Amino acid sequence: MDGNGRWAKQRGLPRSLGHRAGVEALKRTVSAAPGLGIGWLTVFGFSTENWSRPAAEVAELMALPKRYFESDIGRLEREGVRVRVIGRREGLSKELVRLVEDAQVRTDRNRAFHLNIAFNYGGQADIADAARAFAEEVAAGRKSPADLDEAMFAGLLATSGAPAPDVIVRPSGEQRLSNFLLWEAAYAELVFQDVLWPDYGEEHLKAALAEFATRDRRYGANVADDVLAAG
Secondary structure: OOOHHHHHHHOOOOHHHHHHHHHHHHHHHHHHOHHHOOOEEEEEEEEOOHHHOOHHHHHHHHHHHHHHHHHHHHHHHHOOEEEEEEOOOOOOOHHHHHHHHHHHHHOOOOOOEEEEEEEEEOHHHHHHHHHHHHHHHHHOOOOOHHHOOHHHHHOOOOOOOOOOOOEEEEOOOOOOOOOOOOOHHHHOEEEEOOOOHHHOOHHHHHHHHHHHHOOOOOOOOOOHHHHHHHO
């Protein structure tokens, strides 16, 4: 969910108001997704690298989940949305951890739509955490190095239990993953959109899906024409 700061700067506003506008864009997008046939949505709210930003901005970013859950958790619960917050809990305030855990418990039985919020998350950090967890199992004698395969490793990631993403959408005009779902993105289609996140809504999500629908997904396999040409 990129571009909050630039959105605010273009309007002569403080960055904090850009982040707050980004929460409204999140509400619009989550509301629109089920009607567009999306069953799982993972949004990137705060990365492990975002701690290097100015303290005031970090404090504002830390307040965003509270603002979102306090205004929307009742609606999410009623509409069958299951909320899961992935990422490290270290560094988060006790109040924020409590709020996150409460949101997860309240929506745990829901299955109509799955919303994953990546917060204090980084793809590299998650892979390192998973590798460390497996190494600890080996050190304790509960696992052998030979036990490890891709499926087992995926089960150690924060996204365990969720399907691999079909498409990753990056707004704001930037064309990079920025440490988002690095393992899970192996065969995801990438869509880059030139819109700042606070302006995002249903029409942009529709456009991303329309672009995704044009893609030929091969998962590393040859199509018939390729085989004939090679022969």
